[in-house]
Amino acid sequence: MFSEKSILITGGTGSFGRKYVQTILESYPTISRLVIFSxxxxxxxxxxxxxxxxxxxxIRYFIGDVRDKDRITRALKGIDVVIHAAALKQVPAAEYNPFECIKTNVIGAQNLIEACLDSDVKKVVALSTDKAAGPINLYGATKLCSDKLFxxxxxxxxxxxIKFSVVxxxxxxxxxxxxxxxxLEERKKGSIPITDERMTRFNITLSEGIQFVQKALEVMWGGEIxxxxxxxxxxxxxxxxxxxxxxRKVVGxxxxxxxxxxxxxxxxxxxxxEFEDYFVILPSLKFWCPEEFMNINSGIRCPEGFSYNSGTNAEWLTVEQIRALIQQHVDPTFHV
Incomplete structure (x- = not known):
């Protein structure tokens, strides 16, 4: 898919960017260019x-900020595919510095979109977050805005x-x-702070996230989440x-x-x-025929009132599986 192609990754020095670059170099050694924009x-x-x-x-290294449209436009010369991973992500920092978060996550997203429309880019995939669904904090709200823009x-x-989609x-x-x-750090102190004993979260490994981005690039028609x-x-x-x-101490x-x-x-x-191993939120504006998209990819409509929530999910990690994942993906020396 990427042989002889050129890819640009915004926020390319982050954990996703590093792993993505490693994956692409291993899978597509004949790739033309990989531009790290950060x-x-x-x-x-x-x-x-x-x-x-x-x-x-x-590999090329471009110093730049998505807030700077001129710099993005220059970096996109000759680029075929863009992966947008740049964002301000820390919830407390976003609450304390709201407009800084908006400038990067919202205005930066629009800068990238306009620069891509003025270039020869063919596909753009923007990374989003579960916090963009029904957001209750500024970070989630800015990512929802970003999703809507893309x-x-x-x-x-x-x-x-050109096609724009979101993962x-x-x-x-x-x-x-x-x-x-x-x-892992707190256990050294002998006490683990628990915000709320009922709390649940979705989980994905970095490798799985990258594989899913690749899947989206393969099947995207444009406008999907x-x-x-x-x-x-x-x-x-x-x-x-x-x-x-x-x-364990409950801290709220x-x-x-x-x-x-x-x-x-x-x-x-x-x-x-719903598809076999993923869902798609279709674009509210009809760019193409949803029924044709579903038929080609073997999808079915989600039932009315459906929601995908970490607390009502059908699949759960056990304690043993969590330990194995920590050893494999976080700390190989980890043991209880």
Missing amino acids: RDELKQYEMAQEFPPDKYPQ TAANNMKGRKD RYGNVLGSRGSVIPFF FVPKIPSYRILDVAEAIAPDCQ IRPGEKLHEEMITATDAINSV
């Missing part, structure tokens, strides 16, 4: 040590050969600032998996936090379709 020169330097230019001449961009393209998935196992690395079928975990099971002998839900995460709301169900 604003952090130190992370670009560190990434260049991991993927040295003499060994990987396909899906509606298909209405702006005219006859231009929305849950918490990435072991990502920075997430609960598992936090609990792709949602993978992934398992949930209970916060108490995570605590048991990591620190069964530690004391933080501002902007949900008891359960949702990726498809009951309102979204009207436009949602």
Whole structure:
């Protein structure tokens, strides 16, 4: 799919970008160019040590910010595919610095869309989050705005050969600032803080997230929000998996936090379709025939009132499975 193609990844020095680059280089050694677009020169330097230019001449490093439309436009020259992973993601930081979050997550998204429309890019996939479904914090609200911008961009393209779609998935196992690395540190103190004993979350590994982005690139028609079928975990099971002998202290839900995460709301169900291993929220503006899309990919309409919620999910990780995933994807030296 990517042989002789050129790809640009915004936020390319993040955990997703690094793993995505590794995956693409292994799967498509004849790729023409991989452009890492990010604003952090130190992370670009560190990434260049991991993927040295003499060994990987396909890689280019572009210092830039999605807030700067001119810089994005320059970086997109000769690019075929864009993966948009740049975002301000920390919920407390977004609440404290709201307009900074808006400038990156919303205005930055529109800058990228307009720059892509003015270039020869053929496919754009934007990464979203479960927090964009029924958002209760600013981060989730900005990502919902971003999702709407990317899906509606298909209405702006005219006859231009370009498609915009969104991939929305849950918490990435072991990502920075997430609960598992936090609990691994806290267990050294002998106590694990639990926000609420009822809390649940979706779970996806970084490799699974990348595979799902690749799937979306293969089947996208433009305007869809792709949602993978992934398992949930209970916060108490995570605590048991990591620190069964530690004391647990209930500290209360933080501002902007949900008891359960949702990726498809009951309102979204009207436009949602189920496939074998993923869901699609169809575009509200009809760019193409939904029935044809469903028939080609063997999909069925979701029932009225359906929602995809971590608390009512059909698949759950056990304590043993959580431990195995931590050892495989977060800390190979982990043991209880």
